[in-house]
Amino acid sequence: MLPPIPALADYGISPTHGFLPEVLPLTRLPDPYYNKWEAITANLQALILSKRLRGVVDRLPVLSTIGLEHDAEWRRAYSLLSFMAHGYIWGGDSPSDRLPPAIAVPLLKVSQHLEVLPVATYAALCLWNFKPLFVDEDIDNLENLATLNTFTGSLDESWFYLVSVAMEARGAPIIPLMLTAVAAARQNDAPTVTRCLTTFAERLDDLTNLLQRMHESCDPTIFYNRIRPFLAGSKNMAEAGLPNGVVYEDGSSDEPYRQYSGGSNAQSSLIQFFDVVLGIEHRPTGEKRGESEREGRTQAPKHNFIMEMRRYMPGPHARFLGDVQAVANIRDFVEDNRTARPLCLAYDACLSMLRALRDKHIAIVTRYIVLPSREVRARSRSRSPEATRRKLNLATASRQPQGIAYDVRGAVAAQQQQKQAEKIKGTGGTALISFLKQARDETGEPAVEEWTRRFMSRQVRTEGQGDFFAGKPEEGAGLPVEEVEVTGLAGIWTIDDDVGGICNY
Numbered sequence: 001m002l003p004p005i006p007a008l009a010d011y012g013i014s015p016t017h018g019f020l021p022e023v024l025p026l027t028r029l030p031d032p033y034y035n036k037w038e039a040i041t042a043n044l045q046a047l048i049l050s051k052r053l054r055g056v057v058d059r060l061p062v063l064s065t066i067g068l069e070h071d072a073e074w075r076r077a078y079s080l081l082s083f084m085a086h087g088y089i090w091g092g093d094s095p096s097d098r099l100p101p102a103i104a105v106p107l108l109k110v111s112q113h114l115e116v117l118p119v120a121t122y123a124a125l126c127l128w129n130f131k132p133l134f135v136d137e138d139i140d141n142l143e144n145l146a147t148l149n150t151f152t153g154s155l156d157e158s159w160f161y162l163v164s165v166a167m168e169a170r171g172a173p174i175i176p177l178m179l180t181a182v183a184a185a186r187q188n189d190a191p192t193v194t195r196c197l198t199t200f201a202e203r204l205d206d207l208t209n210l211l212q213r214m215h216e217s218c219d220p221t222i223f224y225n226r227i228r229p230f231l232a233g234s235k236n237m238a239e240a241g242l243p244n245g246v247v248y249e250d251g252s253s254d255e256p257y258r259q260y261s262g263g264s265n266a267q268s269s270l271i272q273f274f275d276v277v278l279g280i281e282h283r284p285t286g287e288k289r290g291e292s293e294r295e296g297r298t299q300a301p302k303h304n305f306i307m308e309m310r311r312y313m314p315g316p317h318a319r320f321l322g323d324v325q326a327v328a329n330i331r332d333f334v335e336d337n338r339t340a341r342p343l344c345l346a347y348d349a350c351l352s353m354l355r356a357l358r359d360k361h362i363a364i365v366t367r368y369i370v371l372p373s374r375e376v377r378a379r380s381r382s383r384s385p386e387a388t389r390r391k392l393n394l395a396t397a398s399r400q401p402q403g404i405a406y407d408v409r410g411a412v413a414a415q416q417q418q419k420q421a422e423k424i425k426g427t428g429g430t431a432l433i434s435f436l437k438q439a440r441d442e443t444g445e446p447a448v449e450e451w452t453r454r455f456m457s458r459q460v461r462t463e464g465q466g467d468f469f470a471g472k473p474e475e476g477a478g479l480p481v482e483e484v485e486v487t488g489l490a491g492i493w494t495i496d497d498d499v500g501g502i503c504n505y
C-alpha cells in the first residue's frame with residue numbers, strides 16, 4: 001500500500017496562497033487587551049531610535065494569551081512578540097542577553113501553540129507580516145503588497161520581506177499542481193505529469209524574476225548594516241555580544257540560556273518543497289556526490305544546514321515536507337520513462353530553472369553580504385577603534401579587527417567575550433558561497449537528458465561577472481584574501497575567497 005498523498009488542509013496549507021495563510025494576516029489584534037503590544041510595535045522604530053524600547057518593555061505587564069482566539073490572532077501575536085523580542089535584544093548600544101517576562105512568557109506560549117520556535121523566523125517576518133494594498137488584487141504582485149511590521153521603518157526592509165511574500169504567493173499554485181503530478185505518476189499518466197512539470201518550470205522562471213527585483217528597492221549597505229543586525233538570532237553570536245545566547249525570563253526556577261538561529265529565507269518551506277517533489281537531494285555541506293554511499297553511511301553525520309532549517313518552519317509545514325518526501329515519485333517516474341522525451345525535457349527544465357534561481361540568489365548574497373562585509377573590514381582597518389566602539393551588534397561585530405575588543409562594558413568583559421568567541425568560532429566555519437554553490441549544483445544532479453546534465457555541470461564563470469548588479473570585478477581588488485567569518489541570516493559562515501575577489505562562480 002502506498003502512503004496517501006498529503007492533503008493540504010491537514011497541514012494548514014492553502015491551495016491558493018500556499019504557505020502564506022489562507023486568511024490574510026490581521027493588521028491588529030481585535031481584543032483591546034493587547035493594545036499595549038500593538039502600540040509598541042506601531043512605534044517600534046521610534047522606540048529603538050530613542051533607545052526607549054527596553055524601558056517601555058521592562059514596565060510592560062505580562063499579558064496572558066487567553067484573549068487570542070483564531071489562528072490569525074495567534075499568528076499576529078507571534079509576529080508582534082518576535083519583532084519586540086529582536087528589537088529588545090538588538091536595539092541598544094550592546095545586545096541584551098535577557099528577554100524580560102513581558103515578552104518571554106507570552107512568546108513561549110504563542111510559539112508552543114503555533115509549533116514555531118520563539119524567535120523571529122521567516123514566518124514571523126514574511127509569511128505572517130504582510131497586507132495587500134487593494135484586497136481585490138492579487139498578493140503575488142509586488143505592487144500590491146505592504147508590510148505590517150518592520151524594525152527600521154525603511155522601504156528597504158519592507159521590500160526585503162515583500163519580495164519573499166510575492167514569491168511565496170506566485171509559487172503557491174505549484175504545490176497542488178505537483179501533488180497532482182505525484183498522483184498522475186502513480187497512474188502512469190505521463191502526459192499529465194509532463195503538463196504539470198511544464199507549468200512548474202514556467203512558474204519557476206517567474207520566481208527568479210521576482211527574486212531579481214530585490215535590487216530595485218533594497219539597498220545592500222542598508223541591508224547589511226541596518227536590517228540584518230535585527231534579524232540576528234542568539235546562536236554563535238559571541239562576537240556580536242551574546243556569548244551564551246539569551247535567557248527567556250519565564251519565571252521558572254530553571255532559566256537556561258537559549259540559542260536560536262536568526263530569521264532567514266532558508267526557512268522557506270516553498271523552496272524545500274520544490275527540492276523534495278523533484279527528488280533533489282542536499283547532502284551535508286562539504287560532502288561530494290556518492291561519498292556517503294561509498295563510506296557506507298546511512299545517517300548523514302555532518303551538518304546539514306538545509307535540514308536544520310526545517311526546525312524553524314511552522315511545525316505543520318515541516319511535517320508536510322516530510323510527508324511529501326515519503327510519496328515523492330517524480331524523479332523515479334522520469335527515470336523509468338527515459339524514452340518519453342517531452343516528460344524528460346519538462347523535468348530537466350524544472351531542474352534548470354530552479355538552478356537558475358539559486359544562481360541569481362548567489363549573486364544576491366554576494367552583493368548583499370559578501371561585498372559589504374569586505375567593505376566594512378577594509379574601513380575598519382583604516383579607522384581608530386574609538387570611531388567604531390559606539391555600538392555592539394552584528395554589523396559592528398564584523399568590523400572587529402583581530403585583537404581589538406569592542407565591548408562597551410569594559411575591558412574584562414571584553415576579554416571574556418573574546419575568549420568565548422574564539423571557542424565558538426569554528427562551529428560555523430562553513431564557507432557561505434561554497435554552501436550555496438553546492439545546493440545549486442545538487443539541484444542539477446538528477447537531470448536525465450545528457451545535454452542538460454552537461455549544461456548544468458559546466459564550470460564557467462558566468463553569473464556575477466556579467467551581472468550588472470553583482471558589481472564590477474574591480475570593487476574587491478586590493479583587499480587582502482583571507483578567511484573571515486560572517487553571519488549570514490540564520491548561519492555563521494566563512495567568506496570563502498574561492499569566489500576569487502568578486503562573483504567568480
Ligand code: HEM
Pocket residue numbers: 160163164167211214218223263264265266267268271306358361364365368369432436439440487488489490491492
Ligand atoms: C537580500 C536578500 C537575501 C540575502 C542577503 C540572502 C542571504 C542568504 C544567506 C546568507 C543564506 C545562507 C543561510 C543563512 O545564513 O541564512 C541564504 C540561504 C537561502 N536563501 Fe537567501 N537571501 C536573500 C533573499 C532570499 C530570497 C528572496 C529567497 C527566496 C527564495 C531566498 C532563499 C534562500 C534559500 C532557499 C536558502 C537556503 C539555501 C538554498 O536552498 O539554496 N533568499 N540566503
